[in-house]
Amino acid sequence: MIVLQGVTFYYPGATTPALEKINLGIQPGEFLAVTGPNGSGKSTLARLLNGLLRPGEGRVRVDGLDTGEPASLVAIRRRVGMVFQDPDNQLVAATAADDVAFGLENLGLPPAEIRARVDWALKTVGLDDLADRPPHQLSGGQKQRLALAGVLAMEPRYLVLDEATAMLDPVAREEILQQVLKQRREQGIAVILISHLMEEALLADRMLVMQAGKITWTGQPREIVHQDRVLAAAGLRLPAVVALGQSLRRRGFQLGENPLNGEELARVLWKLASRR
Numbered sequence: 001m002i003v004l005q006g007v008t009f010y011y012p013g014a015t016t017p018a019l020e021k022i023n024l025g026i027q028p029g030e031f032l033a034v035t036g037p038n039g040s041g042k043s044t045l046a047r048l049l050n051g052l053l054r055p056g057e058g059r060v061r062v063d064g065l066d067t068g069e070p071a072s073l074v075a076i077r078r079r080v081g082m083v084f085q086d087p088d089n090q091l092v093a094a095t096a097a098d099d100v101a102f103g104l105e106n107l108g109l110p111p112a113e114i115r116a117r118v119d120w121a122l123k124t125v126g127l128d129d130l131a132d133r134p135p136h137q138l139s140g141g142q143k144q145r146l147a148l149a150g151v152l153a154m155e156p157r158y159l160v161l162d163e164a165t166a167m168l169d170p171v172a173r174e175e176i177l178q179q180v181l182k183q184r185r186e187q188g189i190a191v192i193l194i195s196h197l198m199e200e201a202l203l204a205d206r207m208l209v210m211q212a213g214k215i216t217w218t219g220q221p222r223e224i225v226h227q228d229r230v231l232a233a234a235g236l237r238l239p240a241v242v243a244l245g246q247s248l249r250r251r252g253f254q255l256g257e258n259p260l261n262g263e264e265l266a267r268v269l270w271k272l273a274s275r276r
């Protein structure tokens, strides 16, 4: 479990905290979405989860390891994998395969184990055909997959995606997310999806809304649909299809549970129509 207790963080020279008194627990295997407007502290939170940043006040513990303890950082970074919005900063080697191997070599694993993990990770993200390609000759989506392969090969317990699909087209975005969720199902990796896209955040089991360095709401995606004030204060909008469900409900349609996507809305409308 990742536990944040009373975490406050100021960037050097800042007069207002980027995060203020954050308390949060993240369970192994959980699918958590973190959403909120630009500058609300999402990326700062992500960087605190694996010790890239240390809290000024409070504590962050990963499976009992304190990120403020320099001796624990290597073990913490093995447990908490991160993929960022811009993969270029994460890709370092001459070929895709070398790039995935890089982190594993730093772990001091035997060569046969490294080879097996590289093959598995590249195959998992669908890049096995491009193993020998230099990373800079990959498309944006392929680079993002490669960054993900590098992280998956480390066999993390927690995977943090900080707007990792933001620069991709919708098809690639969905493919990568599905791949990640498959790893979650098969290996029990916790997924912490940081996204300002509500469509994505609504897929999670639990959602967290951030605003001005604080967590202003946490709950299940189906409940946030009713949180007009939380959404408005954070400058967030429901996806059009969810908003449509809401306005139909206000007009007296008996929709049952809040439809969270077009498929669900179509299903309840069909049910209503065929009852006539």
Ligand SMILES: Nc1ncnc2c1ncn2[C@@H]1O[C@H](COP(=O)(O)OP(=O)(O)O)[C@@H](O)[C@H]1O
Binding pocket: 011, 012, 014, 018, 036, 037, 038, 039, 040, 041, 042, 043, 044, 045
């Ligand atoms: N490296 C930095 N140095 C100084 N201030 C920063 C830095 N990174 C982010 N901030 C500030 O911290 C706050 C939170 O930023 P961030 O965590 O990046 O938000 P988000 O990811 O939600 O857009 C913002 O006010 C931002 O300007």
Ligand SMILES: [Mg+2]
Binding pocket: 042, 043, 044, 163
């Ligand atoms: Mg950010």
